[in-house]
Amino acid sequence: MGDVGIRIENLRKRYGEGDTAVDALKDVNMTVAPGEVVGLIGPSGSGKSTLLKCLGAVIEPSAGRMTLGDELIFDDGWKIPDLRALRRDRIGFIFQAPYLIPFLDVTDNVALLPMLAGQRNGAARRRATDLLEALDVGHRSHAQPAELSGGEQQRVAIARALANQPPVILADEPTAPLDSERALAVIRTLNRMAEQYRTAIIVVTHDEKIIPTFRRIYQIRDGKTYEEAGEGRAIA
Amino acid sequence: MISLAGRDILHSWPRFVLTGMGLGLLIGVTLSMAGIYRGMVDDARALIDNSNAALWVVQQGTQGPYAESSSLRDDAYRSIRGMPGVAAAANVTYFTMQVGRGSEDIRAMVVGIEPGGPGEPGYLVDGRHITRSHYEAVADLKTGFRLGDRIRIRRHEFVVVGLTRRMVSSGGDPMVFIPLKDAQEAQFLKDNDAIISERARTAANPAFNRPGVPGLLDAIQASQASNRSVNAVLVQLREGHAPESVAAPIRRWKHLEVFTRVQMEEILVAKLIATSARQIAMFLVILAVVSAAIVAFIIYTMTLGKIREIAVLKLIGTRNRTIAGMILQQALGLGLIGFVVGKTVATLWAPIFPKYVLLETGDALRGLVAVVLICAIASTLAIRVALKVDPAAAIGG
Numbered sequence: 296m297g298d299v300g301i302r303i304e305n306l307r308k309r310y311g312e313g314d315t316a317v318d319a320l321k322d323v324n325m326t327v328a329p330g331e332v333v334g335l336i337g338p339s340g341s342g343k344s345t346l347l348k349c350l351g352a353v354i355e356p357s358a359g360r361m362t363l364g365d366e367l368i369f370d371d372g373w374k375i376p377d378l379r380a381l382r383r384d385r386i387g388f389i390f391q392a393p394y395l396i397p398f399l400d401v402t403d404n405v406a407l408l409p410m411l412a413g414q415r416n417g418a419a420r421r422r423a424t425d426l427l428e429a430l431d432v433g434h435r436s437h438a439q440p441a442e443l444s445g446g447e448q449q450r451v452a453i454a455r456a457l458a459n460q461p462p463v464i465l466a467d468e469p470t471a472p473l474d475s476e477r478a479l480a481v482i483r484t485l486n487r488m489a490e491q492y493r494t495a496i497i498v499v500t501h502d503e504k505i506i507p508t509f510r511r512i513y514q515i516r517d518g519k520t521y522e523e524a525g526e527g528r529a530i531a
Numbered sequence: 532m533i534s535l536a537g538r539d540i541l542h543s544w545p546r547f548v549l550t551g552m553g554l555g556l557l558i559g560v561t562l563s564m565a566g567i568y569r570g571m572v573d574d575a576r577a578l579i580d581n582s583n584a585a586l587w588v589v590q591q592g593t594q595g596p597y598a599e600s601s602s603l604r605d606d607a608y609r610s611i612r613g614m615p616g617v618a619a620a621a622n623v624t625y626f627t628m629q630v631g632r633g634s635e636d637i638r639a640m641v642v643g644i645e646p647g648g649p650g651e652p653g654y655l656v657d658g659r660h661i662t663r664s665h666y667e668a669v670a671d672l673k674t675g676f677r678l679g680d681r682i683r684i685r686r687h688e689f690v691v692v693g694l695t696r697r698m699v700s701s702g703g704d705p706m707v708f709i710p711l712k713d714a715q716e717a718q719f720l721k722d723n724d725a726i727i728s729e730r731a732r733t734a735a736n737p738a739f740n741r742p743g744v745p746g747l748l749d750a751i752q753a754s755q756a757s758n759r760s761v762n763a764v765l766v767q768l769r770e771g772h773a774p775e776s777v778a779a780p781i782r783r784w785k786h787l788e789v790f791t792r793v794q795m796e797e798i799l800v801a802k803l804i805a806t807s808a809r810q811i812a813m814f815l816v817i818l819a820v821v822s823a824a825i826v827a828f829i830i831y832t833m834t835l836g837k838i839r840e841i842a843v844l845k846l847i848g849t850r851n852r853t854i855a856g857m858i859l860q861q862a863l864g865l866g867l868i869g870f871v872v873g874k875t876v877a878t879l880w881a882p883i884f885p886k887y888v889l890l891e892t893g894d895a896l897r898g899l900v901a902v903v904l905i906c907a908i909a910s911t912l913a914i915r916v917a918l919k920v921d922p923a924a925a926i927g928g
Contacts, residue, residue: 344926353846353923382922383848390925394843396535398542403533410532411848439542455847467926 299362300329300495301350301463306359308345308518319345320356321518327495329462332486334506334525335499337515343499344467346515350497351386351465352378364462384412387456387464387494391471393448395440401427401451402436408458419458426454429491430484446477453484457492464489466498475504482508535844535853536860539837550829551865554822555872558902561818562877563884565894568811570887575701575799579792584649584765585774587790588620588781594788596625596762597701597795598803605715607787608764614781616772621648622761624714627700630674630707631683637674639707640700641684643714649765652708658693664710669693671705684709685717701803703886711761719758729755819905822869827909830862834913838920845922855914859907866906870899 308320319342327333337343348354350361352373361369363385368375375381382388395404405423410416427433430450435443443451449469456464466485470478482498482505489496500506510527513520540547578597587596588603588611595601605622612620624643629636644650646661652669658678661667668689670676680691689709698706709717721729730752734740740748766789768777778789790798834841841854874895881888 347926348923351846351923351926353921353926379845379848379850382846388843388846388925390843394839394925396840396844398535398539399533403538407533408847411850411853416532465926 298328299364300327300331301364301497302326302360302362303350304360304362306346306349306361307357308342308349308354309357318518320349323359323515323518323520325497325513325520325522327463327497329493329495330490331511332482332489332496332498332509334509334512335497335515336501336506336512341515342518343515347465347467347497347499350463351388352381383408384459385461385463387459387461389449389452389456389464389466389469391468393440393445393452395448395451395455397440399440400436401432401438401440401443404440404451405454405458408455412459422458423454426457427451429488430454445473446480449473449477449481450484453481453488457488457494460492460494462495464494464496466496468500468502469498470500470502470505478502478504479508534860535857536864539857540861540864547865548868551868552872554825554829554865554869556876557818557822557825558869558873558898559876559880560873561815561822562873562890562895562898563881563888564811564814564818565898566877566881566888566890567884567886568808569889569891569894571701571703571804571807572800573889574699574703574887575804576796577697577699578701579795579799581653581698582623582650582765583653583767585768585792586766586778586781587795588764588766588785589762589788589790591786591788594790594798594802596623598798601762601788602760603762603764603787605711605759605761607761607785610785611764611766611781614777614785616769616777617766618769619649619767620764621645621650622711622763623650623765624711624718624762625700626714626718626762627702627704628684628717632676632680637676638704639670639674640702640704641714641717642706642708643711643718643761644708645711649767652693652695652698652706654695655693656696658691660693661708661710662692665713666690667692667710669695669708671698671707672696673699673705674707676707682707684713687713687717689713699887701799715758715761719760726756819901822902823905823909826862826865826869826906827912829865830858830910830913831916833861834858834917838916839925841917841920842922842924845920846925851918854917858913858917859910862906862910862913863903866902870902873898 303323303325306320306323310317310319323346335343349356356369358371402420402423405426406419409419409422424436427436430453432447432450435447440448470481485496507526507528509525512523512525514523589595589601590603593599593601608620608622611617622645625640627640630639661669666687666689668682668691670691672694676682676691678691678694681688682691733752734748739751774791778791781787781789844854877890881890
C-alpha cells in the first residue's frame with residue numbers, strides 16, 4: 296500500500312457560477328498515512344461536510360488531486376469510472392449516528408458490504424464475525440440493531456466500515472451522541488483498528504473530549520486546511 | 532446475497548401482514564364481483580340448459596320469453612308439433628312473483644309446464660315430478676321449501692312434491708314449477724270483485740248484450756274469465772335436423788319468432804345481463820384503482836420511512852437496481868399476501884351470497900396477474916423516490 300493512505304492536494308470545490316458562486320473549499324491539502332488517525336476540526340460552515348463528501352466521492356470537486364493508496368483517483372476530474380464501486384470497496388464510512396440497517400441483524404449489517412462487493416455469503420459472514428469479535432461485539436452478532444446500546448451500535452458501524460478492508464475510513468462526528476467514556480472508547484477502538492488493518496482514518500469532530508487524543512489535526516477555516524500537531528494524549 | 536426485501540418484511544411483519552389482509556379483503560371483493568358476473572352468465576346458461584329445448588318459439592317481434600314479454604295462443608304448439616323435424620313441443624309460462632309459505636314469502640320465478648314435456652326440470656334431488664294436473668309444485672332448493680310444504684301462489688295452495696337444484700331465472704330467482712293450467716290462471720287471475728264489476732261492465736255494453744242474440748254475453752264473459760295465452764313454446768328436435776332449418780319454416784309460415792340455443796344465449800348473456808355486466812366491470816375497475824392506490828400509498832410511506840437507510844445503502848455502494856428490486860419485491864409480497872387472503876375470503880363467503888357466485892380458476896389466475904401488475908406499477912412511485920435519494924444525505928447535517 297506504500298506510505299499514503301489518502302493524499303489531497305489543492306482540492307477546490309465551488310458551488311454555483313458567476314456572481315452567486317461560493318467557494319466551499321479553496322485550497323485543501325492533507326495526507327494521512329496507513330494506520331494513522333487524524334482529526335479534522337473547524338467551525339460550522341467551514342467546509343468540513345463538503346470536504347467529507349468530496350473525499351467520499353459523492354460530490355465532484357472542482358479542481359485538485361486525490362490519491363488513494365497508490366492510485367490517483369482524482370485529477371481535476373474523476374479517474375475512476377465507477378464511483379459506486381470506489382465507495383463500496385475502498386472507502387469506509389462511519390456516521391454521526393450509527394445508521395445501521397434496522398431490518399438486518401448485526402452480522403448481516405457488516406456482511407452486506409462484502410456481499411455487495413461480490414463475496415460469497417459464507418465468506419462475507421466469516422469476515423463480519425471476525426470483525427465483530429475484534430470489536431468486542433461478537434456476542435451480539437445475531438441481535439437486531441435496536442437491541443444494542445449506543446456504544447455497541449457504533450462499534451458495529453466501525454466493523455461495517457472495515458468490512459471491505461478499505462485504505463481509508465471517513466468518520467463523520469462518530470462520538471457526537473456518546474458520553475465522554477464511550478466517546479473515548481470509540482476513539483481507542485478506531486486507533487486500534489487503524490493500526491491493525493493499516494487503514495487511514497479521518498475523524499471529523501467538534502468533540503472537545505476527543506480532540507486532545509489526535510497526534511495530528513487538520514483545522515479547516517474558510518475552505519482552507521491548516522495542519523497542527525495534536526496532543527496525542529493517551530487514552531486510558 | 533441477502534434478500535433486503537425479505538428481511539424488511541420479516542422485521543416489520545405485523546404491519547405488513549395487517550396491510551396485506553386489508554388489501555386482501557379488497558381483492559376478495561374484487562374476485563367476488565367477478566364471481567357474481569360469472570354466476571349471472573352461468574345462471575343464464577343453466578336456464579337455457581334446464582329448459583331442455585332446442586328452439587324457443589315466441590311472439591313475433593319480441594325477444595321473449597326471458598328478456599321481453601311474449602304472448603302466444605296456447606294452441607300454437609299443436610301446429611308447431613306437426614312441422615318437419617320437431618320431436619316435441621310444449622307450452623310454457625314464466626312470471627316472477629312472491630310465493631307464500633306460511634307467514635313468509637319468497638321471491639321466485641313461477642314456471643308453468645306441461646308434465647313430461649320440454650321445460651320440465653331435468654333432474655330432481657328429492658321427491659318426484661308433477662303428476663297431477665293441479666296444485667303440485669317442484670321447487671328449487673334455493674327457495675328453502677321442503678317436500679310436503681304447502682305454498683301459496685295467488686289464491687291457490689300447492690304441495691311441494693319435488694326438489695331440484697340450479698333452476699334459477701337470469702336474475703337469480705329460484706324457480707317453482709307448477710302445472711301449466713294453474714300457471715295460466717295464476718298469471719291472469721283477477722279477484723272476485725274485479726270479475727263481478729268486469730261482468731257488469733260487459734253486460735252494460737249493448738254491443739255485447741244484444742237482444743235476439745242469446746248466448747253472446749255468456750260467451751264473451753267466459754272468454755274474459757279464461758286465459759288462453761302462454762309465453763313460449765319450447766321445441767325439441769328430431770335427430771339429424773339442424774335448429775335453423777326447423778326454425779325458418781316456423782318463422783315463415785306460423786308468423787312467430789323462433790330462437791335457437793345460440794341466439795337465446797346471445798339474448799340472455801349479451802343483452803339481458805349486459806347492463807349488470809357493465810356495472811360489475813365498473814366496480815372491478817374502481818376496485819383495481821383503489822387497490823393500486825393503497826399499494827402505492829403503503830409502499831410509498833414505507834419507503835419514505837427508510838430514506839436515511841436508502842441513503843446509507845447507496846453511499847456504501849448498493850446498486851440502484853438492488854434498491855429498486857427491494858421495493859418492487861415488497862410491493863409484490865404485499866400483493867401476494869393480499870391475493871392469498873382475498874382468494875380465501877372470496878371462497879369462504881361465496882356460498883353466503885344470495886345470488887350464485889362462480890369463482891373460476893381462470894379468473895383467479897387473471898386476478899393474480901392483475902395484482903402482480905398493479906403492485907409493480909404501484910411501486911414505481913416509491914422506486915422513483917428511492918432512486919432520487921442522494922447518498923450524500925447520509926453524510927453531515
